[in-house]
Amino acid sequence: MSILVVGSVAMDSVKTPFGSVKNALGGSATYFSVSASYFAPVNLVAVVGSDFPADYLDVLRKHDISLEGLQTVPGKTFRWKGQYTYDLNQAETLDTQLNVFAHFSPKIPDAYRNSKYVFLGNIDPELQREVLRQVKSPALVACDTMNFWIERKPHELKKTLKHVDILVINEAEVRQLAEESSLVKAARAICSWGPKALVIKRGEYGVLFFNRHHVFSAPAYPLEAVFDPTGAGDTFAGGFMGYIAKSGKLDDGHLRRAIVFGSIMASFDVEDFSLNRLRALNWKKITQRFAHFKKLTHFEMVK
Amino acid sequence: MSILVVGSVAMDSVKTPFGSVKNALGGSATYFSVSASYFAPVNLVAVVGSDFPADYLDVLRKHDISLEGLQTVPGKTFRWKGQYTYDLNQAETLDTQLNVFAHFSPKIPDAYRNSKYVFLGNIDPELQREVLRQVKSPALVACDTMNFWIERKPHELKKTLKHVDILVINEAEVRQLAEESSLVKAARAICSWGPKALVIKRGEYGVLFFNRHHVFSAPAYPLEAVFDPTGAGDTFAGGFMGYIAKSGKLDDGHLRRAIVFGSIMASFDVEDFSLNRLRALNWKKITQRFAHFKKLTHFEMVK
Numbered sequence: 001m002s003i004l005v006v007g008s009v010a011m012d013s014v015k016t017p018f019g020s021v022k023n024a025l026g027g028s029a030t031y032f033s034v035s036a037s038y039f040a041p042v043n044l045v046a047v048v049g050s051d052f053p054a055d056y057l058d059v060l061r062k063h064d065i066s067l068e069g070l071q072t073v074p075g076k077t078f079r080w081k082g083q084y085t086y087d088l089n090q091a092e093t094l095d096t097q098l099n100v101f102a103h104f105s106p107k108i109p110d111a112y113r114n115s116k117y118v119f120l121g122n123i124d125p126e127l128q129r130e131v132l133r134q135v136k137s138p139a140l141v142a143c144d145t146m147n148f149w150i151e152r153k154p155h156e157l158k159k160t161l162k163h164v165d166i167l168v169i170n171e172a173e174v175r176q177l178a179e180e181s182s183l184v185k186a187a188r189a190i191c192s193w194g195p196k197a198l199v200i201k202r203g204e205y206g207v208l209f210f211n212r213h214h215v216f217s218a219p220a221y222p223l224e225a226v227f228d229p230t231g232a233g234d235t236f237a238g239g240f241m242g243y244i245a246k247s248g249k250l251d252d253g254h255l256r257r258a259i260v261f262g263s264i265m266a267s268f269d270v271e272d273f274s275l276n277r278l279r280a281l282n283w284k285k286i287t288q289r290f291a292h293f294k295k296l297t298h299f300e301m302v303k
Numbered sequence: 304m305s306i307l308v309v310g311s312v313a314m315d316s317v318k319t320p321f322g323s324v325k326n327a328l329g330g331s332a333t334y335f336s337v338s339a340s341y342f343a344p345v346n347l348v349a350v351v352g353s354d355f356p357a358d359y360l361d362v363l364r365k366h367d368i369s370l371e372g373l374q375t376v377p378g379k380t381f382r383w384k385g386q387y388t389y390d391l392n393q394a395e396t397l398d399t400q401l402n403v404f405a406h407f408s409p410k411i412p413d414a415y416r417n418s419k420y421v422f423l424g425n426i427d428p429e430l431q432r433e434v435l436r437q438v439k440s441p442a443l444v445a446c447d448t449m450n451f452w453i454e455r456k457p458h459e460l461k462k463t464l465k466h467v468d469i470l471v472i473n474e475a476e477v478r479q480l481a482e483e484s485s486l487v488k489a490a491r492a493i494c495s496w497g498p499k500a501l502v503i504k505r506g507e508y509g510v511l512f513f514n515r516h517h518v519f520s521a522p523a524y525p526l527e528a529v530f531d532p533t534g535a536g537d538t539f540a541g542g543f544m545g546y547i548a549k550s551g552k553l554d555d556g557h558l559r560r561a562i563v564f565g566s567i568m569a570s571f572d573v574e575d576f577s578l579n580r581l582r583a584l585n586w587k588k589i590t591q592r593f594a595h596f597k598k599l600t601h602f603e604m605v606k
Contacts, residue, residue, distance in 0.1 A: 012468070034333075044588045078589075088484075089483060181390060182529070183525065184525050184526065184528075185527060185528075192465070205505065205508040206520075208522075208523070208525065215598050215599055216599065216600070216602070217522035217525065219511075219520035219521075222511065222518055222520065223484060223485075223489045226486075253603055255605065257602055257605060259602075260602055287605065290605060291604070295605055296519065297520055298559070299521075299559040299560055299563055299600075300592060301593070302560060
C-alpha cells in the first residue's frame with residue numbers, strides 16, 4: 001500500500017563538531033521518503049527550484065519514490081543552514097531561505113489520490129487540510145508540525161488535528177501545544193481534539209506513544225557516535241509510516257513495532273551527514289538492528 | 304541477604320510548584336534504605352545530630368532498617384534546602400548545611416561486616432574506600448558519586464572505582480567523569496577503570512545500563528503528576544540493590560529486572576513529598592506497577 005507524503009525538499013548546509021556539508025540533499029519530505037521507501041511505495045508531493053541538482057532527483061528515483069507530485073518551478077530551492085554544538089541535541093538555525101517553498105501549494109496528482117497512508121509534513125496547517133481535501137479515503141492520516149505553527153496558527157492547527165489520526169511531534173512542542181508540562185496530561189488533552197494517538201519524539205531519549213488505551217515507550221538506539229542529527233524526526237516518521245503501510249495493520253502490536261522501526265531508521269540517519277547512511281541500507285541491516293533493539297529493551301516478568 | 308548502605312540522613316526543606324515541606328525526612332541513605340527495605344534487610348550507616356526527631360527514627364524502624372550503624376552525635380543534622388521550577392528536572396540548591404555530616408567517619412558495626420551487598424552513597428571517595436576496608440567479602444559493591452567529587456577528587460574517585468562493581472550515576476556526571484560526550488564511549492572508558500557495569504540515571508528519561516556484554520535501556524514510568532523529584536536517584540538505587548539482594552543473582556536477566564524495580568520505586572518516590580509515598584507501599588503495589596512497566600515497553604519481534 002502506498003504512502004503519500006507532503007513536505008519540503010531542501011538543500012541543507014550543516015555544521016557539526018565532526019564536519020560539515022554544503023547544499024546537501026535535505027528536507028522533511030526527503031528524509032521521510034527515503035526512510036519509508038524501504039517499506040512501501042512512496043508518493044512525494046513537494047516543490048523544488050530550477051537549481052535543484054539532477055543527481056539529487058536520481059537519489060529519490062533510485063528508491064522508487066514517485067516524483068510525479070514534485071513540482072519544479074523557476075527560482076531557488078528551499079535552503080536551510082544550521083549547526084549543532086557539542087551535545088548535538090539542539091539545532092541552531094543560522095539561515096532559512098524559503099525561496100520557492102514560500103509559495104508552495106500542494107497539488108495531489110490523480111495517481112496519488114487513492115494513497116491509503118498520508119503523512120502531512122511540517123507545513124502550514126491550512127495547506128495540510130488542503131492536501132486532505134484532495135485525497136479520497138485514506139486508512140491513516142499522520143501529521144507533523146512545529147513551534148512556528150503552534151505559535152502563529154494555533155486555531156488552524158487545531159482544525160487540522162480534527163482530521164488527523166496520529167500526531168507526531170517533539171516533546172517540547174507537545175507541552176507548548178497543550179500548555180501543560182505533564183506529558184501524560186498533555187497527551188490526553190491533544191487526543192481529545194481529534195487525533196487517536198500521539199507520538200512524542202524525544203531525540204536521544206527515544207519515543208513515547210500514547211493512545212486512549214496504551215502507552216508505549218521506546219528508547220533511542222544507543223550509538224557510539226552521532227554525526228549529524230538533521231532529519232532524524234522525519235526519518236523516524238518515514239520508518240513508522242512505512243512499516244504501517246507495509247503491514248497494513250493498525251492494532252497496538254503493529255503500532256509498537258512501527259515505532260521501533262521508526263527509531264531504527266532514525267538511528268541510521270544520524271550516523272552520517274545528509275542521507276548518506278540512509279541511502280546505503282537494506283532490509284537485512286534494518287532487521288538486524290531491530291533484533292538488537294529488542295535485546296536492548298527486553299526483560300522478563302518476575303515469577 | 305542483607306544490604307549495607309552508607310550515606311546521608313538529612314532534613315530537607317523543599318519547594319516545588321505543587322507545595323513545600325520544611326525539615327522533612329531526607330538524605331541519600333534514607334531514600335535508599337526505605338526503598339530497599341521492600342526487598343531485603345538493610346543495615347544503615349550514617350550520622351545524625353542530637354536534633355534528629357525521634358519519629359523519623361521510627362519511620363526507619365518500621366521498615367526493619369537496622370540502625371545500629373546510625374551514629375547520633377552532638378550538633379545539628381545535615382540540612383538541605385532546595386527548589387524545583389516548573390519542569391522539575393533540575394534541583395536548585397538554596398542552602399546546604401553539612402553540620403554533623405561534615406565530620407562523618409563511617410564505622411561499620413561488627414554485625415554489618417558480613418553484608419553481602421554494599422552500596423556506597425554519595426560521600427567522599429576516600430570514605431567510600433574506608434567503608435570497603437571494614438567489610439569482609441561482599442558479593443557486590445555499588446557506588447554513587449556526584450560532580451563535587453568528580454571535580455575535587457578525581458584521583459581518589461578513580462582509586463575507589465577500582466573496588467566497585469557497579470557505578471550508579473547521572474547522565475551529566477558520566478560525561479563529566481569520562482570527559483566524553485558519547486555515552487557509549489564514556490561507559491566503555493569508565494568500565495575500563497574497574498567497574499564491571501555502569502547504571503546511567505536520566506531522570507524522566509529513564510536508565511541506561513552498560514556492562515561489557517550488554518546494553519539495557521529502561522524508560523521512566525510515565526506519571527500523570529510529579530510532585531517532588533527529591534531522592535529519586537537514591538530510591539532507584541535502593542530498588543535496584545534491593546532486588547539483587549532479594550534474588551541473590553547477578554546474571555543479565557536479574558540485573559535487568561533490578562533496573563526495572565529501581566525505576567518503579569523511583570516512580571513512586573516522586574509522587575509525593577519526602578518519603579510519604581514510599582512509606583505507604585506494599586509488595587502487591589510494587590509488582591502491579593512492574594506488570595504495567597512490562598506492558599509499557601513490550602513489543603514483539605517481526606516474523
